[in-house]
Structure formats: structure tokens, C-alpha cells
Amino acid sequence: MPKDSGIGASSKRREDVRFLTGRGRYTDDFSAVGQVHAAFARSSVAHGKIRSIDTTRAAAMPGVLAIFTGEDFKDVGGNPAGWYIESRDGTPMKEPKRPVLAHGKVRHIGDAYAAVIAETAAQARDAAEAIEIDIEELPAVVDMRKALEGGPLVHDEIETNQCFDWGWIEANREATDAAIKSAAHVTKLELVNNRLVPNAMEPRASLGEYDPGTGDYKLTTTSQNPHLHRLLISAFVLGIPEHKLTVIAPDVGGGFGSKIYHYGEEALVLAAAKKLGCPVKWTATRSESFMTDAHGRDHVTKMELALDADGKFLAIRTETLANVGAYLSNFSTATPTFLHGTLMAGNYTVPNVYVNVKAVFTNTAPVDAYRGAGRPEATYSIERIIDKAARELGVDPIELRRKNFVKPDMYPYTTPVGLVYDTGNYDATMDKVLEIADVSGFAARRKESESRGKLRGMGVVSYIEACGIAPSNLVGQLGSRVGLYDAATVRVNATGNLSVMVGAHSHGQGHETAFAQVVADMLGIGEDQIEVVHGDSSKIPFGMGTYGSRSLAVCGSALVRATEKVIAKARKIAAHMMEAAEDDISFENGAFSVKGTDKKVAWGEVALKAYIPHNFPLENIEPGLEETAFYDPANFTYPAGAYAAEVEVDPDTGKVQVVAFAAADDFGNVINPMIVEGQVHGGVAQGIGQALVEGCVYDANGQLLSASYMDYAMPRADDLPMIHVDHSCQTPCTHNPLGVKGCGEAGAIGSPPAIVNAVIDALNSGGIKVAHIDMPLTPGRVWQAIQAAR
Known part of the structure; x- marks a missing residue:
């Protein structure tokens, strides 16, 4: 019988009482006595030299109390990256300063170059629009390859657009090259992990306060980690004594990674509060969120998978271009490296893996961790190339995976990319997902779809992720600048x-x-x-x-x-x-x-x-x-699972409908099954969004073409099927006292390749020989692929 309380019980979420009755308290709900409001003047060009900023007209407008520009912050620190990465040749990464307000140049659409403080938010916005800036517009670079091939420099002082050229593990390189050269079969694939906008329900907001009697500061802000914000502001940005700064994050309406990081607006409201002697509040508009919240993903990857004559994996070699945008955000250097490259062996006993990542500055918004943070990118690459290899070899893609799984008697298992998996049973989760997805009945369902002129496909994937980044002594050696x-x-x-x-x-x-x-x-x-x-x-x-x-x-x-x-x-x-x-x-x-x-x-x-x-x-x-x-954990935890997606494709229009989705996850011991199921549902919804509809697009001049919900498609209820979730295949973590592994990101990791694999399967079932389509698989993209194949 299910438990009714304690560990293992589906206790109802106590916080939902206030959330569902409108009694939650978010940052924008807080007001301080005498507070005033901030608004930011933001660049309308992606790249340009600031010749002058004239605030005269804006300063004379009603209610305006002060105007700040980058000149006011030129002598304070910059917001640092949280991980230090070295290139393959041992040279340090390039780390240009990320200022509170742009100074000298603007580097992406929405880059803030001035802030207005006024009595009301409307007055502040009106005055921000009245600031006159003279910008010498410079050519912008958005495409990563062009950025590396001599495109315009985003940061002149570092004389390159390459942040680093990282290899992992460098000692594996020769053996991996040799295994690929001598393999019976090599599958190659170039793919894109499309750029995403986080789109949390609650926009970013900050309220800064200063007490001149004590010298104490207080920042109320939308944060996933208040202590890190306090540390960064104190030690690196404003130099406030840490014991004099309190950071409070009340209820937070979604983050998905985008609220981990410190942003310049937080420092600005604190500095303004001290200067003016009154609390200063700022709440982002949705347009500001699209332009300035750290985006996610944005990788272009070349994959090679080598197999022997029996279908055993011999080697994986990858080359990835990772967009970090115009500035380094706090975890932007860790996401494409140690959160991505170390997962490139997946669930498999592939003996040789070599990962190369080039991080690239472009005139776009900064890119950082977004739900899954490196693991979705790795899983998508691995699971897509395995399906492509199976199709090239004419073998069952599920059996190809099974043949190469790490088996239960092999733990602890050390991968060629440096991780040590402690427990798992990938055959068990695969068995379970095939059961709950009713794979045995798929042929009949496909036939029924064909009778209506539709093509039905199924995509099955296996994934593993690394959660609870640890231990501190190891991540410190790898470049982390904080303990974990x-x-x-x-x-x-x-x-x-x-x-x-x-x-x-x-x-x-x-x-x-x-x-x-x-x-x-x-x-x-x-x-x-x-x-x-x-x-x-x-x-x-x-x-x-x-x-x-x-x-x-x-x-x-x-x-x-x-x-x-x-x-x-x-x-x-x-x-x-x-x-x-x-x-x-x-x-x-x-x-x-x-x-x-x-x-x-x-x-x-x-x-x-x-x-x-x-x-x-x-x-x-x-x-x-x-x-x-x-x-301080002894190791990562390693949640894993298998997902099955079933889709229908209309070959006349290219429209994809997800008709069924099954997820079998191993999260170790489960504290609250109901919460776990909800987390998987949310992750799968975001993964389906990435696979089918979401995509952040800049034009060649760096203009953001998807800066509102008119242009950026979010998945809606009718885009999603019923999601069948199972977490009965539990292999408890061996190195934490709860035996838990983490469940918050799994759905977003396993679902994109499952959807894409299903669409490719559907098209090929109808004789339409398509090997790959890049996400998002919009009707237009799918239709174009169909026409090209015909």
C-alpha cells in the first residue's frame, strides 16, 4: 500500500495552497516605503561603438531622480564566469569584462547602456526612451563559423572571438582517431541544438535597499541561489562587504536555469538605492526577458560513431561549436564542457571518446545553463547518431543500444570521459518503456494511421545524466571557482x-x-x-x-x-x-x-x-x-532512463503530432512520487517544445527576430499527449544517505531525440528517405525535407 506520509508518500505540495489561491509572494509583490523605479535604455543595434550619450532631455522629464550610464560603473568589477577552462594547448580561456552597464561598446540587442531612476515605473520608461545615444553601428557576427573565421570582433581587447578550444580527454585523442580509422562502419552526423529562451512565468525583478544608518544593503530578487548572488556582488562587482548585504529570494515563478546567474540589473538597483537614499525597484518586461535573460543550448556538433562488424561501439568523436553570446554568464563555460563532454559516452560501453568544444563569442544574448545544461545536448547527439547508424546498418535501433549498454554487473563503471557510474540498469528501463509504450501494438496503430493518409513513427532513446555536481575538490581541479x-x-x-x-x-x-x-x-x-x-x-x-x-x-x-x-x-x-x-x-x-x-x-x-x-x-x-x-558529495548522481515517443506526420503539410509518450526513469529512491511525476511532465513538455516549435532566431545583423510570443512558439496543451511516467526501476545511489539521484531535468533530456527519432522513423516508413532534420521540426522544415527526398 502507498505510504500516506514521510519518504515515499505522495504528500500534496503544501506550497500549492498559496500558489493556486493567488497568495504567493513574488519579488514584484514586494514594495518598500518610499521606493522608486528603474528602467533601462537598451541597444537597438547588435554591435556598435558608443560615441556619446546625452541624458539632458531625459533628466528634465517629470519624476526623474537620476540617470546612470556605463561611465558610472567603469571602475567597478565585472560579473565573472563561474568556471575557468583551459584550451587544449594549455592557454587560459578569454574572459572579457561583463560590465553593469555597457561602456564603450554595445554587443547585443538589448545590451543596457543607461538606467533611469524615477518616481514611477512609467516615468522611468518614458525617460529611458528619451535618452539620446550616438552609436557608430559596427558589423555584427551571429554565425559561429564566421565569428571564428575572421568575423567582426565582439571584444576588441581579446583579439579573437574564440573563448577557448577545449579537448576532453586529450589523452584519448590518438586512440579515438585510430579506432575510427580502422572501424568496420562509421556513421557521421552534423546536428544543431537550437537556441532556446527560458520563458519562466515570472520575469526577472529586483528591489534594492540601503540603510545609511547601518550601511546595510538588502536585495530582494528572483534567484535560484541567493548566496551566490551575494558572493558575486560583494566580491567581484560592487565590493559591498558581504556581511552588509542580505539577498532574499521569495517565491520564484520558474527559472529553468535562467535565474541562477547574477545580472547587472541587480547591482544597479543596489548602487542606485545607496546614491538616492531610497529603495529602487525594477521588474522586467517580457520583451526585456526575451532579449536579456540567458538563453539556452545553441550548439552545432559534428558527430562520428565507429562500430565493429558486430555492431559494438568502438569510438565516438565530436566537434562542437558552442555559442556563449556576447558575454560570459556565470555557468556558460561549464555547460558545454564538463556538463556536456563528460556525458558523451552515454549509457554505453564505448571504449574511446574524444570531445572537442570551441566556445564562441557572438553578438547575441549570453548563453548559459538551461534545464539539463549540457546533458540534453550530449544525449541528443548520441541518441540521434545511434538511430542513424542502426538505419545505415539495417538493424533494430533498440537492439543496437542493448548490445552496447553498460550492464548491472559492471558497476562501478568508469567511462572513457572520466565519470564513475555507481549504479544503474539500462536494460530494465528499456524493458519498462517498451511495455508501457505498448510497442507490441505499434504495427496495428501504424496501419490505422496509414489508412487516414498519415505516417506514424516511434522513437526510442536511452539517456543518462549527471546531477548534483561534485565533489568540491574534483570540480575545483576542473576549474570551478565555487564549492558545490x-x-x-x-x-x-x-x-x-x-x-x-x-x-x-x-x-x-x-x-x-x-x-x-x-x-x-x-x-x-x-x-x-x-x-x-x-x-x-x-x-x-x-x-x-x-x-x-x-x-x-x-x-x-x-x-x-x-x-x-x-x-x-x-x-x-x-x-x-x-x-x-x-x-x-x-x-x-x-x-x-x-x-x-x-x-x-x-x-x-x-x-x-x-x-x-x-x-x-x-x-x-x-x-x-x-x-x-x-x-559535500563524493560523486555525481546518475539518473537514467528510456523514453518512447509516438508521432503522426501529415506528408502533405509536414505537420507533426505527438500522439503518445512514455518515460521510464531510474531516479534511485523516490521521496514524493507525485512531485517526481510532475517534474517529468514539465521536462517532457519543454523537450517537446524544443523538438517541434521553439527556436530563438537572430538575423545576420544580430536583430532578434523571435522577441515576443508572436514570433517565438511555446508548446501548448494541445501540442502534448498524455505522458505515461514510470519510475519503478530504482537503483539507489550508493553515496548519499537518501539514495536519491535527481529528477528535475530528465524529461527535457530524453524527449528531444525521442521526438526527432520518431519523425524520421515515420517518414522512412512511408518510403521518404530522410536521415535527419534539425530542430525545431516545424511543419515547414518537415515539408521541405519531404520534398527534397522526393
């Missing part, structure tokens, strides 16, 4: 209920529910007795936030360790209360008892005693019951 641990504090109140402070932050994952389930299960008390506190750097221990499906694996593990410390101390108190030896005390179902006797004290009694220590042996027991733990 997390922290939790468990505070037991005198009446027995708890406040739990966590370093992770929720932007839709259900932390307030899942974290409470973990602690309730350990203590044997009701989930309603536990409050989860997050998002306020003045209240929570220093944590690294939420991204990379790390919340339970890392922060949840810190929570377990802190709770274990609480139980250990409570056991001492219970032993004292019952005049027994500590080793004789057992704890279960919310009560302490003396083994072999009927002596027992309830959790609440022990909690109260902790705060009324009238007769404590103070040399052994301190008053109070509160503990903190930091947890």
Missing part, C-alpha cells in the same frame, strides 16, 4: 516542532513539501510540524542553491546529516531523563525508549527538556536543540 556542497540547519523548538533552514531554493520543485517529508520520516512526527525556510541569506546557512537536480541529493543529504545530529543529542537528553546509558536508548516512531524496558519519552518531552535544562550534566549536554551540517 550544500547546507541545512535543523532548529527544534521547545514545543517539539521544527524550523528547517536549507541552502537550496525552490522555483517550482516542491521543496517545502519534500524536505519536510525527509525530516518527518526520520523523527516520526507529522509533516505539518516542520517549517522549511529558504531564500533569505540572513536566515539560512551558506548554500549553493538549486540547479542541476541537486536539491535532494546534496541539500537533502545535508538535511539528513543535520537531523542525525539532532537525534544524537536528543538521545543524550532522553538517556538523562530516563536515567539510562545512552547506548541503551532506541528511537523510533517519534519516541525514545530504554531497550528491554517499558520506559519511554516522547519527542516533544525531549524537545521541551532541551530548553528547560534544570538538572543537565552540563559537562555532557548543552542546552538547546539545533544543529547545522554541510554536505
